[in-house]
Amino acid sequence: MKILIFFILLFQILHVNADEIYNLIKIPNVEIYKLKNNNNIRYLNAKGNFKIGVKMNIACDKVNIENLNSKFSVIEKNFNLYNSGFLKKIKLKYIVFCENLSISGINTGGIPNNKNRTLILDINFNQEYFERMIHHEIFHMIQSSHSDVFDENKFSTFNETSFNYAKCSTCSDRLNLDLYKNTNGFLTEYSKSTPSEDMAEIFSFLMTDKKIIKEKIKNDKILSNKVNYIRFSLAKIDKNIL
Amino acid sequence: MIKSIKASKSEKILFIFLISLTIFIFTSFFLLKNKCLFVEKNNLDKLKLKISNNIAVMNLECGNVIIELYPDISPKAVERFKILIEKKMYDGSAFYKVSENTFVQAGDIEYGNIDNLDYSKIGSGKSGLGLLKSELSNDFIFAAGSVGFARTTEFDTEDSEFFITLKEIPIYQGEYTPLGKVIRGLDILTKIKTGNKAIYVLRPDHINTFRMLNSN
Numbered sequence: 001m002k003i004l005i006f007f008i009l010l011f012q013i014l015h016v017n018a019d020e021i022y023n024l025i026k027i028p029n030v031e032i033y034k035l036k037n038n039n040n041i042r043y044l045n046a047k048g049n050f051k052i053g054v055k056m057n058i059a060c061d062k063v064n065i066e067n068l069n070s071k072f073s074v075i076e077k078n079f080n081l082y083n084s085g086f087l088k089k090i091k092l093k094y095i096v097f098c099e100n101l102s103i104s105g106i107n108t109g110g111i112p113n114n115k116n117r118t119l120i121l122d123i124n125f126n127q128e129y130f131e132r133m134i135h136h137e138i139f140h141m142i143q144s145s146h147s148d149v150f151d152e153n154k155f156s157t158f159n160e161t162s163f164n165y166a167k168c169s170t171c172s173d174r175l176n177l178d179l180y181k182n183t184n185g186f187l188t189e190y191s192k193s194t195p196s197e198d199m200a201e202i203f204s205f206l207m208t209d210k211k212i213i214k215e216k217i218k219n220d221k222i223l224s225n226k227v228n229y230i231r232f233s234l235a236k237i238d239k240n241i242l
Numbered sequence: 243m244i245k246s247i248k249a250s251k252s253e254k255i256l257f258i259f260l261i262s263l264t265i266f267i268f269t270s271f272f273l274l275k276n277k278c279l280f281v282e283k284n285n286l287d288k289l290k291l292k293i294s295n296n297i298a299v300m301n302l303e304c305g306n307v308i309i310e311l312y313p314d315i316s317p318k319a320v321e322r323f324k325i326l327i328e329k330k331m332y333d334g335s336a337f338y339k340v341s342e343n344t345f346v347q348a349g350d351i352e353y354g355n356i357d358n359l360d361y362s363k364i365g366s367g368k369s370g371l372g373l374l375k376s377e378l379s380n381d382f383i384f385a386a387g388s389v390g391f392a393r394t395t396e397f398d399t400e401d402s403e404f405f406i407t408l409k410e411i412p413i414y415q416g417e418y419t420p421l422g423k424v425i426r427g428l429d430i431l432t433k434i435k436t437g438n439k440a441i442y443v444l445r446p447d448h449i450n451t452f453r454m455l456n457s458n
Contacts, residue, residue, distance in 0.1 A: 020344050020411045026395065035412055042413065116395050 046098035060098035110137035152195035185222030278304035307427035316377035332452035349403035369402035387424035
């Protein structure tokens, strides 16, 4: 009897909208926004607030459809830079739009999840960096699906020996996303947080503004080595992506 | 000498009211509570189904659900499904995951049998026959009554669990291995107990028997 009461309580705690989309990507309160796309990506939007994660530490609010409609063409334009074959290789199929995305109370632009082939995006993320943020998060999906290709230790050796990254991206105060005038091996302050963020920042500029990268590496040997490493490593996955 | 007493008008009305109330209570408790009352049972003797190697009959509380299997689309998956049916491994299997008017899921051989339900492990059980590679079809539309092999979040993890859609679910296209389609008895599946929006169903309904038609 005690066990039965325990399960009844447990089932009530686990009370979520166990619908067909939850069954697939394990995110509740989500509906289809746009299903048919040339690169097979599927766009979903939060129809209600949701909390996910083992400790329910990832939270996001329902999307305002008019807000999403106004931003969707920019979002779609950026995702259309990737073909279906590449997206399959990096295990990305579902883009979930929501607002005020946070992890453990810290606001963030996107949360990638290769296991569920999902990228959650906050459509209210700073519009100045929004497009770059999309590619930044996609890089994290590339890296986690091809960790053997992107060697963080090797990448770190391109820096001056006196430089040290922080232990994690959230335990650093190096958060500014503005492009440095004098790069000295790093495109932004956020690049200095971890090797993974450094790589993701380079990739995001390569996808959104190749000219800037071309200009910056002319007089920055460290950055040039890093960019070459990213290009070389990406070519192992897909020769045509850059 | 006992005189017969005629009932007054108000007594007659009271009597009729009591009779009506009794009928109402009886109907509520014994007839309307019977969820299978207005459901077609699909009696096999009356259906005169054409004998085929790809027709399976799932017997539930409310009647028979007739499923046509599609070996041309998913040969390995259908072969596995038939083996599990022929070994009677689905008998007693609980519909532990049910989303109202959306889908029903059963087939956990290890932890999902009604005689041996393990609520803490249900959904993770194995058949003992090994995992299968996903056989995905970009053309198969998961319309109402579609039967698909369930899997974990990873592909190539199909084993024995299956689901049946109760409405069209476009997002499942290319995501799950199709097994077949319900050709009779979809309304029976809508009567299966739901979890009232919870992930799992407590004290779930179950499959009585699951047989290939040619073995009946």
